[in-house]
Amino acid sequence: MTPPLLELRDITHDYVVRHGIFGTRRRVRAVDGVNLRIGKGDVLGIVGESGSGKSTLARIMLGLLDPSEGAALLEGKPVSAFPRRGLAEKVGFIFQDPYSSLNPRQTVEQIIGYPIRLRDRGSPGSRRDLVRQTMEVVGLPERFLDAYPGQMSGGQRQRVAIARALITRPGLLLCDEPTSALDVSVQAQVLNLLLELRKDHELTYAIISHNMSVIQHMTTHVAVMYLGRIVEMDRSERVFANPQHPYTQLLLDSMLTVAPGKGIPELRLDTAAREAMRDHPVHIVTN
């Protein structure tokens, strides 16, 4: 078995909440003992409701946050051992909101070229060429080179964001709700692009989403998070065909697929059900 590209070992993270100068401190547990492996070429979907710890996990994987306990390993080395810029060349990140993820005062060329500008690589000319190449890869016409984000549609912006993430040629792309701010027709464009890029550039993805349909369509593996823990992890087909954890079951039940006349599924969401979900043994299969 090849070593996983990214591995999280017993990650626990607490936030300290503090008010004002004389405020009292309070600890809030966001992530609770998470173990996770992403193999090369995998597409791991991370699902869960808001507040389940998905975003904290993403920040830990990006090295933006040091976990309170546990370790995040990239290619077997602790994430914290990588210099900031070195890590960014291995892990790319795509944000949910293509409106706030692009600096409105920079041109597309400046935005996409920013990572290499930070690394002082190449002449402005060669940098521009690299930007052009990357734009071609994500299907952005060259005429946008000098455009500002404000002049572009949501789909085009998300392509710019993807180009920026790809310009340093990372092997792993972390996507946080990459399409939830987009219209259905544009979402399809972006999802198609991600699938295409994965094929052409042998990319590995971790996709965070609460949209079960997108997860089902896009991923090879799924991790289901509930209250800071991973309650179920397995290959996607298996999870979607035969969910083991009641919370996963609940998520699948609440998926509203196109099914005319089927009506709204009835979910049991009372306290007893929630307690049951919390206490149910987790189901984790690593490959």
Added chain:
Amino acid sequence: MKWKLKTKLLAGVAVLATLSAPAFAGKADNSLNIAFSDEIETLDYYQTADRPGLIVGRMLYDGLISKDQATGEFVPELAESFEIISDTEIDFKIRPGVKFHNDQILTADDVVFTLNTIKTPEFNARYSIAVNWIAKAEKLDDATVRLTMTAPNPLALEMLAGNIPIYSKAYWDEAGAEGMSKAPVGTGPYKLVAMTPGVSFELQRFDGYYSGGQKADAAIEKINIKIIPEKNTQYIELMNGNLDWIWRVPTDDVERFASRPNLKVDTTPIMRIEYLELNPNKVDSPLADVRVRKAINYAVNRQQMADAFMGQGHPLIQSLCNPVQFGCETDVTTYDYNPDKAAELLAEAGVEAGTSLTIVPNGTEGVAEVIKSSLESLGLNLDITKLQVAVAQEQWYGNMHDIALTNWGAYGIGDVSMSPAAYLNGTADDIVKDPALAALVNEANTTMDRERRASLYSQIFKTIADEAYVVPLWTRSINAVMSSDLGLSVGPDEFVPFYDATWN
């Protein structure tokens, strides 16, 4: 254009103001409504320093003697008579039956108490110069008090006349300094009936006032004093008839008041003189060179400034004293306006063009700017450093500046021993520090013989002029504007004798 319209409106407003003739409130009920710009700090005479407080104080309190401003003679006040026993002793005969405002009768004990108390350091009189010459006071009999000085003092009578009011021993023991400031009790022609500290004071004629003194027979029944810092507000109140009398009106405004109905202007020449001090002791200053100091004297067109700021044809002074003062030598070296000569002297002294000097302005608005302009035409820069008075004084005596525009009121005393020249005695207040000059000054200041003093001071003023330590400018005048029905003149000592005021 917007601003043009506004200007017209304002001009119209000013014209309208001319048309409305004021009806003066005071005449109707024989009262007098006046305003001062500066707040009256306290009515405890020995603790006040500014003119309005001293003026009101002289309404409330009497001294043993007073000075007749017309003749320069010392006349009796609380003392019926006085006799100079020796160089250091004076006997006073206390006037019988003088009443304090609280109906208490003045006795020799009150006089002895006052004189013996105010001289002590613990009493901390505001001006030590007024009291520090008193050695002791003794009661010779019920009506006679003997005053002994520490040393012969030519100014003893000047100080006693107006600057040393007599307090009631009983009231002082009861109320102290705070009582004197809040509810003063004196023997003066007016008593305080109401006041809001710092805002307004109401004086009422004291009907129990004795006859015989200068201040007797006051005509006005009530004096209402308001403190109005802003001159324009004073003007408006005067024109509205809410005030009957204001003073210290700038010459420029006086001309405009003169043409107004129901108002008149009274201009009094006073003891105060205005002059430039030239600091010869600032490090690296060209002013150390007498030629440069002379050049500055020549460079300034004093008469033109006097015409502009003091009124057409206002006389200049040539030495550092007011010509009306005893001992003021006016026959000294003079420096008439002569820019060519100034340039010549500067060249001779090797002063380069572009040399910078500083001036601390504490005097008539605009003078410093004219000086600056005059010196600039000679190639000298002059920085006008406007500072708060205390800071300015500190920096000036710290030799941080070259020139100071100054004025000096000599406590209203008509003797050169109170002129600025008397302070060039080599002490901390002496910016010149000329040892020869200081020796002369020290001798003059302790000589009792008038002729000897006069000749010594003559030498002093000639030296100052020869060495060009100052640029004498002019004596000041005080303009008062009042209802044309009011009879009231400011004294040359810068005091206002309200007890002499009358409504015609």
Added chain:
Amino acid sequence: MLLNVKGLSINLATQRGTLSAVQDVSFHVDKGETLCIVGESGCGKSITALSLLRLLPASARLTAETISFNDLDLLTLPEADIRPLRGNRLSMIFQDPMSALNPLHTVGRQLTDVLLAHQHVTRAKAAERACELLLKVGIPNPEERLQQYPHELSGGLRQRIVIAMALMCEPELIIADEPTTALDVTIQADLLRLLKELQQALGMGMIFITHDLGLVSRIADRIVVMYAGEVVEAGPASAIFEHPAHPYTRALLGAVPDPSHPRMEPLESIPGTVPSLLSRDKTCHFRGRCPMAQDICNNRISLQTVGADHQARCIRVGAEDSQ
């Protein structure tokens, strides 16, 4: 017919000129029926909903042939007579539960305010009614909740309160503008079910605005598909899902990732972008993105009948089935 809208157009005055936000939109809702208005952002669905309550911004100009609600002509009714309708016979639920409630008033105050605005009852009576409704929308301990402020409640709870607020006066028609998009999927399903149940129980008509086709397929009786301010297709839910007539509708259905779609295979996507609403030309607005566009599409296309109560704004209607 509970609500009948004919020929509704809305123009917005902007700094760059007049923007035609909605053009010639017609639909109707019957008692107890759910009409879904489907479309992507900017298609004019929300502003259409607002126009029914006459809550358009000042810069908007509305024209229509008819907007009638029961026997009332909403188009000409003076503002003073419209207000008593709002929240009373005609109510609305908005998208974002986080901002839809006044942060400075208690939940109870806001709920009772609605009842007090329309009925002569005491505040205590109104509070009773509020309790009742909170129970109905699945909130336990209603008395306690009424004392709370919005920020003390979770998003799901807040949206339940917004729903309760809209139902305070038992309206005849309720307009729901994407009421669940801001919520977690599990809560979304729960709330939708609740809303649907309440609608049926109270016999309300409902206009449900959404972009989620899956959701539409579950609740709609009839559907209006909007694109660039126009109705491109309208008809019964079953007809539209089974025989989508307009190429846009079909593309939209193809773009949704769905378990029926092969995993990791490209989805159908619509090339290009929505045309500017500022300078409308008299052509089919979908022409630029339509794979089947022809010369004839440069003309204005009117709604074509596809089947019973089923219309589409496409010239190829009827032809495409044979392809």
Added chain:
Amino acid sequence: MTDLVNSVNPGSDTSPLEGRPARWRSNGSLLLGLSILAIVVAMAIFAPLLAPYDPYAQSLPNRFTPPVWLPGGGWDHILGTDQLGRDYLSRIIYGSRISLSIGIGTALVSGLIGSTLGICAGYFGGRIDSVIMFVVTARLALPVVLVALAIVAIFGSSFTVVLLTLGGLLWERFALVTRAATIQLRGADFVTAAEIQGATVPQVMLHQLIPNLANAIVVVATLEMAQAMILEAALSFLGLGVPAPMPSWGLMIAEGKAQILFEPWLITIPGAFLFALVLATNLLGDGLRDVLAPESRN
């Protein structure tokens, strides 16, 4: 109402930049402010060419010549002469330099102080933010006019002292606005993106934050400029503004103050110029806010 907003500005094929010239043109207050300001700036730049006399040249015999439209006035001195016989028009023209430099200089100094503090407070948050906000509140608690008067009284009223004093006192609005804006930007994904890419703190500030704060800073700077010019005039009125004989409009008002009843034109003329300049600067600020940073209106 996101739907509506999107339909007004679909963000698809039209850009805010395209709309900008139209917004500039249609903003009346901006245009008016800009025109007046342009005139004053032109006055300042071309003062030596425009002024008929040396603004410092005194002529004591010709004191208080009224302006041409009043009796006694003449075309020699269109706006009359002041208490030292200096040509008022020339002083007004040169005075534009002083007022503008006080305004611009103060805005620069206070902008530098305030923006630096604001950006640091907003970016770092936590304790640094608390400390900076404490200083801002302390500064707000100190009465400006009183403290300015005290400082100028101590150090003397030179142009530099007045400028530094005002600059050192009027920075709190910069701090508050940039802090608020930075806090908003701080959470924006493009800042996180730059951090993920390994941008250092100065790089994040320089590349990501400052370009986005520029508009807000410019708007505050304009308003602060107006504030500084008014305050300078107020200090002059109380006798502690820039030193004589500088032809500052504030000082001219102060010098004419004594004559307001009899020669009202002495303060009306500089007053009107100051009023027009401050008005123009405020209009410009308001206009810029509408055009550049409508979000900072609240």
Added chain:
Amino acid sequence: MLRYVLRRFAIACLLMLFVSFVAYILLFAAGDPAVTIAGAEAKSDDIARVRELYGFDRPILIQYIDWLWGVLGGDLGTSLYFKRPVAGLLLERFAITAKLGALALTLALLVAIPLGVIAGRKPNTLIDRFALLLAVVGQAMPSFWFALLLMILFSVTFPILPASGLTSWRSYIMPVIVLGYFSTPAIMRLTRSGMISALEADYIRTARAMGLPERKVLFDYALRNAALPIVSLASAEFGFMLAGSIIVENVFAIHGAGSLAWESIARADLPTVQALVLCFSLFYVVFTMLADILNALLDPRMRAR
């Protein structure tokens, strides 16, 4: 809530300590107070005697601590000029200025809030433009100029109002207008923008969609939300207004804290200036603290903290 108030109070105390220190150090540099006490015509002997008597020759930090200790015990020192305890002096003067300030603030609020509400309700209409114009013109007009214009108009041309002093209610009219106009533009603008953003808020749309009467929507829902920043601003403006009274009191010959401040600076009456700065700051700090607490009462989100 209690915790919030206590915390806010602690911050206010810290703030006052900081401000008092800054003020003390700053003002102590304002020249030798002994020169002032000795008087304008005093010579060096008098000055030296005074310096020793008042202890101005001690290190500044010692003097500060000494002073602070006194202040905590209610002793603000003795005015060098007036020769009386500063505390009593300040009490008299602040009573006048606070009255003036309160009236002016009331006037400002009475003008600014309705104008702001009207303007904010219909932005970009004629009345809104008019209100904004008024604000811009107001901001551009130096207050001393405005004061003098008013005085010429109403005391000279039409002598219906007294030009100086505070003798009757009529004396208050002009100073209150001038002082109030100082704050009106800012409050008006804030009300306007607050109303605009409140009226754009979703909960207002909800309230309207629920058919609440427009008056209730406007005042109970929108204005209440817009009022939160207005409360803060108004309290801050009250502090600024007291400081702004320096010019107004100077022009109208009102002997309040403002004119006292100006005179005390001119005379380097250190204990008075220090006490004044302290009081002006205290007013600001106390009023902003009260505003914060009031806001917390109005806003349940803050109360919870």
